[in-house]
Amino acid sequence: MEILINILLFAIMVACAMAIAKIRHLFAVVMLSGAFSLLAALLFVTLDAVDVAFTEAAVGAGISTVLMLGTIALTVRREKPSYRSSFVPLLVVILTGAVLVYGTLDMPNFGDPNAVVHQHVGPEYIERIPKEVDVPNFVTAILASYRGFDTLGEVAVVFTAGIGVVLLLSGLGAKARRPKILAQNSDNNEASS
Amino acid sequence: MFAIAAIALLIAMFLGLARLFKGPTLYDRALAVNAFGTFTVLFIGVMGFLNQRPDFLDISLLYALINFAGTIAILKFFRYRALGDVPQKPEGDQ
Numbered sequence: 001m002e003i004l005i006n007i008l009l010f011a012i013m014v015a016c017a018m019a020i021a022k023i024r025h026l027f028a029v030v031m032l033s034g035a036f037s038l039l040a041a042l043l044f045v046t047l048d049a050v051d052v053a054f055t056e057a058a059v060g061a062g063i064s065t066v067l068m069l070g071t072i073a074l075t076v077r078r079e080k081p082s083y084r085s086s087f088v089p090l091l092v093v094i095l096t097g098a099v100l101v102y103g104t105l106d107m108p109n110f111g112d113p114n115a116v117v118h119q120h121v122g123p124e125y126i127e128r129i130p131k132e133v134d135v136p137n138f139v140t141a142i143l144a145s146y147r148g149f150d151t152l153g154e155v156a157v158v159f160t161a162g163i164g165v166v167l168l169l170s171g172l173g174a175k176a177r178r179p180k181i182l183a184q185n186s187d188n189n190e191a192s193s
Numbered sequence: 194m195f196a197i198a199a200i201a202l203l204i205a206m207f208l209g210l211a212r213l214f215k216g217p218t219l220y221d222r223a224l225a226v227n228a229f230g231t232f233t234v235l236f237i238g239v240m241g242f243l244n245q246r247p248d249f250l251d252i253s254l255l256y257a258l259i260n261f262a263g264t265i266a267i268l269k270f271f272r273y274r275a276l277g278d279v280p281q282k283p284e285g286d287q
Contacts, residue, residue, distance in 0.1 A: 001196050001243070002244075004200075005199055005200075005203070005240075008200070008203045009203070012203065012206055012207055012210060015207070015210060016210055019210065019213070019214045023214065027219055027222065028213065028214070028216070028222055031213055031222045031223065031225065031226045032210075032213055032214070034226050034229075034263070035209075035210060035213060035225075035226055035229045038229055038230060038233045039206075041233065041256075042233055042236055042237070042240075045236075045237050045240060045249070045252075046240060050249055050252055054252065054255065054256075057233070057256055057259055058259055061230065061259070061260075061263060062259050062262065062263045062266075065226075065263060065266075065267065066263070066266045066267065066270065069267060069270045070270070073270070073274050136248065137248075
């Protein structure tokens with residue numbers, strides 16, 4: 001069942017990617033890339049990587065969609081048709097994909113409990129977490145308890161970035177320009193009245 | 194039961210994708226992306242019950258919030274061409 005769902009998800013993703021490559025109307029491309037990110041997030045959820053999926057959905061479908069819309073507002077809405085041959089890019093993509101597939105040949109099977117990564121510190125955490133932290137999700141326990149200071153630093157970084165974005169979006173530059181515009185408007189109003 | 198629901202949701206996603214591809218107007222596409230986000234929320238819920246572990250339901254609620262905020266951002270961008278402090282236009286100045 002899970003395999004069927006994964007195959008269907010991948011099929012929809014491929015259809016989405018082909019639509020992105022085909023459409024020249026850039027607004028539709030932005031919307032389609034948001035849908036593509038949501039599909040990628042769903043694949044991460046089926047792989048049980050919920051935190052990665054959430055980052056993908058927030059960044060891919062949320063922030064970058066808005067950033068791309070901002071770019072479209074600053075530039076043009078239609079993509080110019082390209083007359084160059086796409087043979088070389090196709091070759092590069094196929095080669096990169098082949099190298100990536102070749103790289104997976106050495107990897108252990110998905111979910112294999114005897115894989116090397118599951119033999120190092122994993123068993124110790126699995127033994128200690130129910131006794132010491134008692135949180136159902138082990139990733140949460142490690143991030144919030146065993147590596148709490150690390151997460152605190154990350155939160156500080158993200159908070160600083162958030163303050164920066166809010167300051168940029170709140171339009172400090174626009175406020176500096178506004179008195180002039182307001183003055184002009186009041187001049188016009190006085191002239192018209 | 195949940196498997197059928199999951200497959201139906203995937204088919205619905207495909208139809209939403211078709212509307213995204215064809216959609217004549219911008220609003221069709223914005224609505225299609227919004228519906229796509231709703232399908233994502235539902236699919237996460239259905240996957241939780243399908244795998245007998247409905248622990249991720251609260252995460253699907255977060256997705257619903259992201260979807261809502263994203264749609265608001267897109268529509269606000271349509272309306273005002275800016276995201277932050279929107280300059281107040283006088284009435285009837287459209």
